[in-house]
Amino acid sequence: MTQELDPELTLVTGAPANGGSCVAHHEGRVVFVRYALPGERVRVRVTAERGSYWHAEAIEVIEASADRIESLCPIAGVDGAGCCDLAFADPEAARALKAQVVANQLARLGGHDWNGEAEPLSDAGPTGWRTRVRLDVGPDLRPGFHRYHSDELVTDLRCGQLPVGMLDGLPGDGPPAAQLHVAVDDNGERHVVRTARQGRRTVTKVVEGNYQAVQRVGRRRWRVPVTAFWQSHRDAAKVYSGLVADWTQPGAGATAWDLYGGAGVFAAVLGDAVGESGRVLSVDTSRGATGAARAALADLPQIEVVTDSVRRALTGQQTGASRADVAVLDPPRSGAGREVIDLLAAAGVPRVVHIGCEAASFARDIGLYLGHGYAVEKIKVFDAFPLTHHTECVALLTR
Numbered sequence: 001m002t003q004e005l006d007p008e009l010t011l012v013t014g015a016p017a018n019g020g021s022c023v024a025h026h027e028g029r030v031v032f033v034r035y036a037l038p039g040e041r042v043r044v045r046v047t048a049e050r051g052s053y054w055h056a057e058a059i060e061v062i063e064a065s066a067d068r069i070e071s072l073c074p075i076a077g078v079d080g081a082g083c084c085d086l087a088f089a090d091p092e093a094a095r096a097l098k099a100q101v102v103a104n105q106l107a108r109l110g111g112h113d114w115n116g117e118a119e120p121l122s123d124a125g126p127t128g129w130r131t132r133v134r135l136d137v138g139p140d141l142r143p144g145f146h147r148y149h150s151d152e153l154v155t156d157l158r159c160g161q162l163p164v165g166m167l168d169g170l171p172g173d174g175p176p177a178a179q180l181h182v183a184v185d186d187n188g189e190r191h192v193v194r195t196a197r198q199g200r201r202t203v204t205k206v207v208e209g210n211y212q213a214v215q216r217v218g219r220r221r222w223r224v225p226v227t228a229f230w231q232s233h234r235d236a237a238k239v240y241s242g243l244v245a246d247w248t249q250p251g252a253g254a255t256a257w258d259l260y261g262g263a264g265v266f267a268a269v270l271g272d273a274v275g276e277s278g279r280v281l282s283v284d285t286s287r288g289a290t291g292a293a294r295a296a297l298a299d300l301p302q303i304e305v306v307t308d309s310v311r312r313a314l315t316g317q318q319t320g321a322s323r324a325d326v327a328v329l330d331p332p333r334s335g336a337g338r339e340v341i342d343l344l345a346a347a348g349v350p351r352v353v354h355i356g357c358e359a360a361s362f363a364r365d366i367g368l369y370l371g372h373g374y375a376v377e378k379i380k381v382f383d384a385f386p387l388t389h390h391t392e393c394v395a396l397l398t399r
Contacts, residue, residue, distance in 0.1 A: 011024040011025075011026060011031060012042075013036045013038055013042060014038060014039075016097045017032055019032070024044075024056075026054070029054060031044070032054070032055050033058055034148070037067055037068055037088075038097070040064055041062040042061050042062060043062060044056035068088055068090075071084075073087035073158075073387055075156045076160070080154055081144075081148075081159065086388055086389055087160055087387045096118070098381065105360050105362070112366055119381065120382075121233055121235050122233075122239065124233075129161060129233050129235075131163075131185070131230075131232065132226070132232050133182050133232075135157075135167075137177065137178040137180060138176060143155065143180050175196055178196035180193070180207070192207040193225075193227055211225055212226070217238055217268070220296060222295075222296040223295060224288075229263070230262075233385070240265070240392075245269040245270075248351065249273070250278065251274070252275040254274045254278050254325040256270040256273075256278070257328070258281065258283070258327075259328065261283055261293065261305070264292070264294075264297050266328045267280050268303075280300075282306065283310050290306070310331075310336070311340055314343040317347055325349075325351065327351075327353070332357075334358075334361055335362065336368075337368075349399075353396055355392065357390065376395055379395045381393050
């Protein structure tokens, strides 16, 4: 018999779950509650029934956690935008919750025990850290953020992740269903680019500034399309590239693979390390990102930039003469997956730095490496997306 769906319940929340919710129980059923912290008594509204479990959101806090604070994002929450789903948590407590989630995912899905902390990416603080954002344009031609799992837009643009003034005076620019890509680059200049579907084509228009934004890491400069991927946190590219340089240690004359390499930030540090007698292969599917990589790294002939899928590139390497001494992987949220990690292991790469921006897919990938005889030497977890439940995880694996 199907249990009747009660639209509102009073629950006591337990441990944090992956995805930004806390686990609660109602008459033997698991309920994942958003906008709550562990140990709170809350009145919730059930939003979805998924067989053995429900999803709900806290609409009233009856007994609050000591870690609950006034929201650091004025537009987020149950009736607001879905941008900052942990803006109501003390930042230090939020980092502890994120570390707990990563540890749980690694144990359950990866078969690896980890007991560490989620570190701040820098001392920049929990607000105003984002330099790139994408907005959708509504039927009224006003840009906005989506409500959580909704097509409805919130057109108040004061998201706590954004520097003050980043979206001030943003040009209203249609058509409906278009997207506005906004970037503030390392020269402090704002660039606004609109993309819109017209039939089977995507039409791009520069609304303000330029199509490419200037980004710097160390002494090197990139010109990256505003519509292409670049790390959203202003300090992320510098921190991650420094960690990659420290953990890979390829040495002069070595061969390194930079997989899902984007604009080539990691390829740059690998290229410096291996020198002209070495070789770096950087692979990404994005033409915009790989074009930026070729331009920025033109002075490093040891780097080859390929626009292709990682799977096809690795398949080609199996019949090639080169063997990588180290590989760096920074896959999308879905992770690298079995086929890619199987190919990497078959290629005999002895040292891998793997980066993941979603705890469950990162944990699954770690489990795949362990199945191929790799050992986890180090893991770092960064609170790279403050005010949200998201983290960035980096692992060093050796075989």
